[in-house]
Amino acid sequence: MKNRFRTALALAAAGAVTLAGCSDPGAGDTATGPADWPAQDADLSGTTLTIWAAQNSNTVPDSVIAGFEDLTGAEVEVVTIPDPYEQGVQTKVATGDKPDLAFWQPTASQLTALNASQNLQSLDGAPWLDAYDPELRDITGILDDTRYAALITTPAVEGVYYNKEVFAANGITDLPTDWASFLQTARDLKAAGTTPFYEMGADRWATQWWVQVQLADAAEDGLWDRVNAGEEAFTDPTIQGAIDQYKALIDEGLFNEDIKTATFEDQGAALLAGDAAMVMQVNSFFGQLQSLADTDELNQKIGFFPISPTGTTGTFIPDQSNALVAFKTGDEQQESASRQLLSYWLGDGYGDFVNAQSTVSLQTGVETPADVPEALLTVADSVGTSVGSMQALAIANPDLYIYLADMIQGTKTPAEVAEATQAQFAELAKAQGAEGF
Amino acid sequence: MIRRPRPWLQKGIPMASVSAGAPRSRRRDHPLWFLVPALAVLVVFFFVPTLFNFVYAFTDWSSFKSAINFAGTDNFVSLFSNGTLLNSLKVTLVYAVLVALFQNLFGLGLALLLERDTAVNRAVRVAFFIPVVMSALAVGYIFQALLKPDGALNGIIGWFTGSEVTIPWLGSTTWTIVVVAVVHAWKWMGLSMLIYLAGLKTIDEDVLEAARLDGASRWTMFRSIRFPLLAPAVTFNVATALLGSMNGFDIVQATTEGGPGGTTELLNIFIFRTFGQGLFAQATTMSLVLFLMVAILAFPVIRYLRKREDVL
Numbered sequence: 001m002k003n004r005f006r007t008a009l010a011l012a013a014a015g016a017v018t019l020a021g022c023s024d025p026g027a028g029d030t031a032t033g034p035a036d037w038p039a040q041d042a043d044l045s046g047t048t049l050t051i052w053a054a055q056n057s058n059t060v061p062d063s064v065i066a067g068f069e070d071l072t073g074a075e076v077e078v079v080t081i082p083d084p085y086e087q088g089v090q091t092k093v094a095t096g097d098k099p100d101l102a103f104w105q106p107t108a109s110q111l112t113a114l115n116a117s118q119n120l121q122s123l124d125g126a127p128w129l130d131a132y133d134p135e136l137r138d139i140t141g142i143l144d145d146t147r148y149a150a151l152i153t154t155p156a157v158e159g160v161y162y163n164k165e166v167f168a169a170n171g172i173t174d175l176p177t178d179w180a181s182f183l184q185t186a187r188d189l190k191a192a193g194t195t196p197f198y199e200m201g202a203d204r205w206a207t208q209w210w211v212q213v214q215l216a217d218a219a220e221d222g223l224w225d226r227v228n229a230g231e232e233a234f235t236d237p238t239i240q241g242a243i244d245q246y247k248a249l250i251d252e253g254l255f256n257e258d259i260k261t262a263t264f265e266d267q268g269a270a271l272l273a274g275d276a277a278m279v280m281q282v283n284s285f286f287g288q289l290q291s292l293a294d295t296d297e298l299n300q301k302i303g304f305f306p307i308s309p310t311g312t313t314g315t316f317i318p319d320q321s322n323a324l325v326a327f328k329t330g331d332e333q334q335e336s337a338s339r340q341l342l343s344y345w346l347g348d349g350y351g352d353f354v355n356a357q358s359t360v361s362l363q364t365g366v367e368t369p370a371d372v373p374e375a376l377l378t379v380a381d382s383v384g385t386s387v388g389s390m391q392a393l394a395i396a397n398p399d400l401y402i403y404l405a406d407m408i409q410g411t412k413t414p415a416e417v418a419e420a421t422q423a424q425f426a427e428l429a430k431a432q433g434a435e436g437f
Numbered sequence: 438m439i440r441r442p443r444p445w446l447q448k449g450i451p452m453a454s455v456s457a458g459a460p461r462s463r464r465r466d467h468p469l470w471f472l473v474p475a476l477a478v479l480v481v482f483f484f485v486p487t488l489f490n491f492v493y494a495f496t497d498w499s500s501f502k503s504a505i506n507f508a509g510t511d512n513f514v515s516l517f518s519n520g521t522l523l524n525s526l527k528v529t530l531v532y533a534v535l536v537a538l539f540q541n542l543f544g545l546g547l548a549l550l551l552e553r554d555t556a557v558n559r560a561v562r563v564a565f566f567i568p569v570v571m572s573a574l575a576v577g578y579i580f581q582a583l584l585k586p587d588g589a590l591n592g593i594i595g596w597f598t599g600s601e602v603t604i605p606w607l608g609s610t611t612w613t614i615v616v617v618a619v620v621h622a623w624k625w626m627g628l629s630m631l632i633y634l635a636g637l638k639t640i641d642e643d644v645l646e647a648a649r650l651d652g653a654s655r656w657t658m659f660r661s662i663r664f665p666l667l668a669p670a671v672t673f674n675v676a677t678a679l680l681g682s683m684n685g686f687d688i689v690q691a692t693t694e695g696g697p698g699g700t701t702e703l704l705n706i707f708i709f710r711t712f713g714q715g716l717f718a719q720a721t722t723m724s725l726v727l728f729l730m731v732a733i734l735a736f737p738v739i740r741y742l743r744k745r746e747d748v749l
Binding site: 084086087090091093094112113114115118201202204258260261396397399402406408409411412420423427428432433 | 497519717
């Protein structure tokens with residue numbers, strides 16, 4: 001009897017192993033045909049499209065969906081993937097679960113993470129491309145010369161949000177024009193008894209902006225291409241120098257005293273209250289300010305300027321709420337309907353969309369609504385001339401921000417930050433099969 | 438000393454094994470194929486994933502490629518040459534030891550306090566058991582709010598001291614791991630309390646009475662009689678607290694996310710981070726390392742604790 005039991009166990013195990021298979025269930029077929037672009041109003045009765053969205057983007061498509069459903073008879077369902085969104089989506093896709101469309105960060109590293117050439121539809125030759133402001137058309141969403149993501153809102157820019165009233169009270173009338181004048185402004189403010197910068201060491205993620213804006217000139221000069229090829233490392237003088245500089249500014253006392261425990265919420269409140277003069281942040285920080293004050297107050301108090309070592313070049317970093325990708329689901333009809341929805345979104349539906357979202361328009365033919373706050377307009381103006389961030393241009397996105405937060409807490413030296421980041425970058429690059437790793 | 442029954446270690450002894458002619462009737466009552474549904478679930482959801490845990494650790498499975506290739510011990514080499522894994526292993530061990538310590542101290546203290554079966558004690562026992570059935574993430578987020586520099590705990594301390602208190606309870610690179618371990622122990626102390634209560638109930642009243650007649654103080658009675666006789670409960674509580682908290686994730690993720698400065702980055706948080714980067718094979722390798730570490734630690738710990746039970 002014991003033997004029979006063993007046999008049964010072995011058979012069951014063998015069966016289960018066979019069923020589970022030993023291949024990656026996320027693998028799809030690679031065939032790419034030239035995509036046709038259906039008319040925006042083609043009838044789609046009986047078709048249901050699924051869009052994956054994050055908790056902060058799941059209401060973004062509302063106006064578009066309503067218009068599209070009326071126009072085509074299709075049904076569009078938004079499924080919220082819980083945070084951390086990117087990890088959730090990647091895990092689902094890796095196990096073979098795909099939507100028709102998803103909000104996705106249109107950067108090289110994140111498109112690679114989704115295995116774009118396998119899983120995503122090419123959007124080359126899409127009908128809406130010519131409608132874009134020419135400066136923004138090819139700014140992001142492209143991997144290995146193929147367009148995979150459709151940009152719907154202006155990508156975030158890393159730069160300095162400042163309190164206009166604090167600047168005025170300290171007699172600062174001219175905005176900094178390069179890194180040196182930026183630091184001089186900070187030192188003048190400190191001498192006058194004002195905290196120049198506010199950083200959120202406890203929530204960690206904003207720490208990396210300080211390093212990235214210092215790399216803007218180098219990024220323009222192909223820094224990330226060299227890093228991607230393994231020719232330059234985070235431990236080499238360019239990036240290491242930026243990390244060292246950040247640490248030196250903290251040690252100099254230019255930041256808030258509670259830098260180790262301050263959070264994202266504290267940062268917004270502090271800038272608005274004038275407890276600190278400047279914050280190095282991205283667009284989502286302004287979203288935080290909007291939850292604390294109305295547009296009039298923000299227009300009166302908060303300004304934005306980009307900064308780079310030798311000038312005022314911004315560093316852009318698109319996030320998940322800025323763009324959508326269309327998946328290869330293997331069902332030609334569904335795939336075509338996904339493309340049709342994107343055509344509508346960036347076509348006839350775009351005007352309603354920017355109005356409903358009170359956001360800056362990417363298209364020359366669509367006006368930006370009047371109620372967009374001034375700081376956001378300044379941010380949008382800087383996008384055209386800005387350079388890509390690490391997330392936008394590097395093939396992998398290591399946890400630089402965590403290591404920098406460790407440095408603020410005192411558990412890593414600047415040299416260790418660079419080493420840890422480089423080690424993780426190399427690991428990711430190797431997993432991607434990148435040459436040079 | 439007389440061997441005492443240890444009912445909580447002997448659960449599940451079927452009555453059939455006591456009656457005569459057991460093998461025959463037992464086989465007729467419980468045909469082996471009754472096992473199949475449960476076994477199938479066990480195989481599919483436990484054995485196979487565990488098996489794949491071993492297999493995938495030796496591959497280059499990632500979110501970047503569709504093919505999965507054999508990679509030898511590559512993952513192990515790169516993980517062990519990278520200091521983060523060893524740091525996480527160290528943090529995990531320290532955390533587990535702290536949790537085991539606190540959870541058992543709290544649990545035993547509560548059990549001794551609430552030992553008598555009064556109506557009040559019963560109600561209080563229920564109150565202390567509630568955190569056990571609460572969602573660990575919810576517990577973590579609530580404590581995160583309580584322990585903020587401007588949180589409720591500092592508010593209470595400030596009210597008593599009459600001055601403003603802004604201690605960053607979760608902001609110290611040295612003490613935060615202790616604070617988080619206390620939160621973990623707080624959540625699970627009700628379970629330890631319950632098991633210690635059950636253990637205390639099995640101690641023979643005669644032995645305690647004899648000790649009292651001999652003039653033993655309460656402390657002597659606890660130290661020399663009750664605590665040694667609680668050995669089986671200690672075994673269970675220490676082993677589950679120690680080995681269970683090595684798999685800890687939820688409370689730490691909700692309170693500190695591994696910070697400040699990586700000082701509370703448990704191995705599971707590191708695994709979560711690695712998996713999120715799309716490095717599935719490396720994450721699998723780490724979970725294999727964790728599995729091995731728990732297994733290696735479990736045997737000596739349980740053997741030592743079982744040896745203590747020889748007094749019974």
